[in-house]
Amino acid sequence: MSTIGAAPGTRQPLAYLHEQLEELKAKGLYFRLRVLESEQKPVASFDGQEVINLSSNNYLGLTTHRALRRAALEATRRWGVGAGAVRTIAGTMKIHMELEEQIARFKNTEACVVFQSGFTANAGTVAAILGKDDLIISDELNHASIIDGCRLSKATIKVFKHRDLNDCERVCQETANWPGRKLLITDGVFSMEGDIAPLPQLCDLAEKHNCIMMVDDAHASGVLGRSGRGTVDHLGCHGRVDIQVGTLSKAIGAMGGYVCGSRELIEWLYHRGRPFLFSTSHPPSVAASCQAAFGLLDSPEGEKLIKKLWANTKFFKRRLKELGFSTGASETPITPIHVGEAAKAFEFSRRLFDAGLYAPAVGYPTVPEGKARLRAIVTATHKRAELERAAEILAEVGRSLGII
């Protein structure tokens, strides 16, 4: 007799999830996953429909780049498909060490450790360096992985208003006599707003108040600074940021996260970074793809791609502004299109998709309630005509919904 499904009278301890899902549906917040049926490219096929794709973090088009594919295939042939162990046992391959050295050089830091993702890099690092007697001073819009890391550390968390230096200083002053260690932490580029942290001034505050300074440059790596070295480079803060986190999953095109800093920081994370200790390391193909990506960033081709990314970004933002859309404080390829009510944002996104454009809606809990929006991301590989067409579709559907 089958035990699958609920026989009458059977205990159903997860039944409340049904009600919670029904509640999402009633609020217009329920979604199904869109399934990508082609490569991750500027024009892509999702759920059987070809659309202009403004949904990925594939800033430079590296997910499908020839050099990265070749590196991944070659590494698979030479080393196999998996690492077979966690880094601290037998899963540290030569290629992992080489990648870390390459990233440390790129970022102009002493050392680097690679984690399985940007998420685990943030969460694992904050939890490893702080404990319950310590204090974290955190921008209110910092990424979920920072928030989770802060919670895991059991330190006291004080939040300052988004990019608000006066408010950050207020928190610093109120906690001036904190007996434990202090960490000041910010995204370099904020993932939902597309704005840039006031890093030099935050470094001033960290120095004045004796805080460890940590920046999550997930959306800045490969995008801002010389050859995509990130906000620390872009804003001239070399030597002032103790911990730089980045991702290998966005502009770098593959998967993973990394932490750059002093040799001792990295050694400590080898010993206490829980995702590093308890979860298997990357397949060789991933490490090899990333090596190829960093090589590319530092080449004339990389320079050209980053230039194109910014030219496309400026073009698209200008078009949206001309059409009357509100893109907030964004200064980067992340282009929020503000709607307000979540149900309306989801409706906007659905209708755009039917018209041939994929720009996903984000609502609570990714952004605060009442601040729902579309989140469009321009890449280097979009053609002008594709961005022009995307703006036309946005205008048509936006007018029909009274958004512009």
Ligand SMILES: *Cc1c(COP(=O)(O)O)cnc(C)c1O
């Ligand atoms: C995407 C993102 C991460 C997580 O990176 P993954 O490599 O996808 O896990 C961390 N921080 C910020 C700010 C991000 O936008």
